[in-house]
Amino acid sequence: MHELKRVLVVGAGTMGSQIALQTALSGRYEVTIVDTAPGQLERARAQNQKLVDRSVEKGRLTKEKAEQALGRITDSDNLASSAPNADLVIEAVIEDFDAKKSVFESLGRHATNDAILASNSSTIVISRLAGLTGRPERCCNMHFFHPVTVMQLCEIARGPQTDDDTVETAMEFVRGIDRTPVLLQKEIWGFIVNRILFAASEEAMRLLEGGYATAEDIDTAVQKGLNWPMGPFHLLDFSGLDIFYGALNDRRQQGEGGEVPDVLRELVEAKHLGRKTGKGFFDYTTA
Template identity: 45%
Template sequence: MAIRQIKNVAVIGSGAMGHQIAMLCVLGGFETHLQDIEEQALNQARDTLEGHMANWVKKGKITEQKKDEAFARLHLTTKMKDAVKDVDLVIEAVVEKLDVKQEVFSKLDKLVSGHTILATNSSTIVNSKLAEVTSRPEKVLNMHFFYPPLVMDCVEVVMSEQTSKETAQTALDFCERIGRTGILLEKEIYGFIANRLLFAISKEALYLYEEGYADFKDIDLITKKALKHPIGPFELMDLSGIDVGYYGNLQLYQETGDPKDKPAKSVEKKVRAGILGRKTGKGWYDYSTGGK
């Protein structure tokens, strides 16, 4: 399938990533169906996007007319069957758990047309693990957007051994159409490129913190002052969601069985307590009052 054949898109999951990916799609001119199992989540997604776009209009990044035209292309539904009817590309953005994603892909494979490309926004799970529950492994790949998608100009497009070159090229062309830089990974590896680099930093930061070498705030400060990173590793965990990193780490441990790959104890404790970062108002830092 070539990019010219893609007219309709579906995004499955309206969470922190999904609703912004859907917005990129409609801004790129594609009719886009955003699906979530919860009506409340969809309403919240629309409210959030309206706030973002209102700010864009104020800043002159988009006209009022373009904003209205984009929202006219955005369709919200709780029914997956309705969302994926006659679509050419599906981007899955549900929770970072293999069993959940496999269930979604198995359903999608039965609902969509034979030509439809199935992409996962997973930040760690390789697409071949999802392709195996479908009848179209050549049309399955990763399209890993970075948080927040409306700001971050990068998408890791990841091929498995079975992903066709045509599918990969269509995904790269699609990224260009929605104003994002798609970068091709021709081989699968857990965590891809960016996250493997971040995992290494995060793992060491957590080790230094748990062993008592420095407070997490000071580790963040050193990272920013000495290494010139825009935010520290603990701030980044809060921004992306502590649970996202936890489940990704847990998936790696389940695959390798290596104790070194187990999630850090301090991270596991926060996930169990529902302290997940900015989205819950508290993570490593407290955001409930707008400060840290």
């Protein structure tokens, strides 16, 4: 297995900033975080400062450890000059194939041949990106969950050419930053968690569309009968219906899955996107 010392996170948004923080908190790695949008690195640093301050307040972290962790993260706006120093690169830029393509092409030119190149994408399997690097055997998906500092799971998915050393090193890295890895032996759209979540959510919508039960009762059934912390409709409203709708359409484009449920399409077309717009499957404007 490969020894990792220096980790590069590409993209300082919702996911990248917290992947960098969780990595730095382990005390095992030096971390560089790259973003090209003006002000984004500053925003990420401020958000991470707030997160560690809260942990210190709650007694979960000492002030000294918090400062050390933040001190281990170096900011950069230049991928080409940061990539040669990394043993592991975790790409967490926007969920857009062309954006990820340009990052992986650049990593192919600038990262060392041994570096592991991972993508945090929720829907783009690594075989679509690995060929751009000239070393597909060093590439894998490394799918963390939001918020990374709270959610334990990380799905590692191997592409058809990913070698064993890459998989084992990636799994060990995830354990080393105090998260729990699971391995998807063969890549598939949606990995494990989203496939199961999507299947349950689509079934919930079919029950609703068929007039079998109300959204409220379906949520209560799932919450009380399966012990989910939240029913599927509340979860969809919480995550944003547009995100789910986009993912279902993407899945269809990849040749999988059936029609997007009408009830979802109609809500999205009416711009009722869930909590963020005040209305989705439920109405939040009166609460």
